[in-house]
Amino acid sequence: MENSMKDKVIIITGASSGIGEAIALALAKEGAKVVLGARRGTRLESLAERIRESDGVVEYIVTDVRKRDDLVNLTGLALTKFGKIDVLINNAGISQLSRIDELDVEGWEDMIDVNIKGVLYGIASAMPIFKKQGYGHFINIISTSGIKIVPLQGIYAGTKNAIRTITEVLRQESNGKYRVTGISPGFVQTEFISNLKNQAMRQAGQQRMDEIGIPPKAIADAVMYAISQPDNVDVGDIVIRPTVQD
Ligand code: NDP
Numbered sequence: 001m002e003n004s005m006k007d008k009v010i011i012i013t014g015a016s017s018g019i020g021e022a023i024a025l026a027l028a029k030e031g032a033k034v035v036l037g038a039r040r041g042t043r044l045e046s047l048a049e050r051i052r053e054s055d056g057v058v059e060y061i062v063t064d065v066r067k068r069d070d071l072v073n074l075t076g077l078a079l080t081k082f083g084k085i086d087v088l089i090n091n092a093g094i095s096q097l098s099r100i101d102e103l104d105v106e107g108w109e110d111m112i113d114v115n116i117k118g119v120l121y122g123i124a125s126a127m128p129i130f131k132k133q134g135y136g137h138f139i140n141i142i143s144t145s146g147i148k149i150v151p152l153q154g155i156y157a158g159t160k161n162a163i164r165t166i167t168e169v170l171r172q173e174s175n176g177k178y179r180v181t182g183i184s185p186g187f188v189q190t191e192f193i194s195n196l197k198n199q200a201m202r203q204a205g206q207q208r209m210d211e212i213g214i215p216p217k218a219i220a221d222a223v224m225y226a227i228s229q230p231d232n233v234d235v236g237d238i239v240i241r242p243t244v245q246d
Contacts, residue, residue, distance in 0.1 A: 014092030018190025037063030186241030
């Protein structure tokens with residue numbers, strides 16, 4: 001039987017903008033109870049207001065995915081308020097693009113901390129709960145960067161492909177106890193590029209995003225598709241690009 005979104009308790013990291021925000025809005029609209037985490041509390045607050053104005057159910061807590069305790073608090077909030085967790089969406093992510101020989105070691109570390117360790121802390125905080133419940137669903141937002149690998153995206157693509165590998169092992173090890181989905185977006189119109197340190201990359205990336213980027217709702221729709229499948233149907237990998245993306 002198809003899974004209804006109604007009353008599902010769904011945690012979303014990186015919910016303060018872009019894809020995470022679109023996922024939160026779409027899921028809440030369908031009746032899910034969404035639990036939001038990100039560092040910018042004011043953004044989370046105004047998103048929660050929007051959701052409540054439309055009769056949605058939402059909780060949020062300031063969360064830095066680089067801190068394991070913050071993920072424990074985020075899953076703890078969901079459990080305290082709603083008594084269960086159906087889905088954890090590890091969406092928070094950053095990129096710093098540069099040639100490897102430019103040695104932006106700080107940028108590498110930031111991406112490793114958020115894109116890899118942040119996802120692992122999310123998995124670590126939800127796993128004991130999923131095990132106890134006997135069900136759960138991990139959804140990791142990856143990237144097409146790790147599929148078509150190009151210069152300047154080496155470390156970013158590396159962090160995303162680490163998660164692709166971990167996602168597949170998690171799926172195999174689940175033995176049917178929980179579901180595991182990886183979603184790889186291509187260019188999506190969000191604030192993602194605006195956080196690049198390298199100004200030339202920022203300008204070029206923003207122009208490309210403006211030209212071809214698809215709306216974040218396209219990713220939210222894929223999330224809803226994966227969640228809404230019957231319990232015995234696990235959607236593994238979804239790749240969603242603009243039609244014109246090479
Ligand atoms: P945005 O920059 O709009 O959103 C990124 C989100 O991650 C923000 O909510 C931000 O919140 C959060 N975040 C960043 N660092 C942290 C942290 N340390 N702790 C908690 N939250 C954090 O970009 P997108 O919506 O595009 O990105 C979402 C995901 O999609 C990322 O994993 C990204 O890699 C992936 N992706 C995006 C693509 C695109 O073209 N947009 C393409 C492929 C993949 P805050 O700053 O408030 O903490």
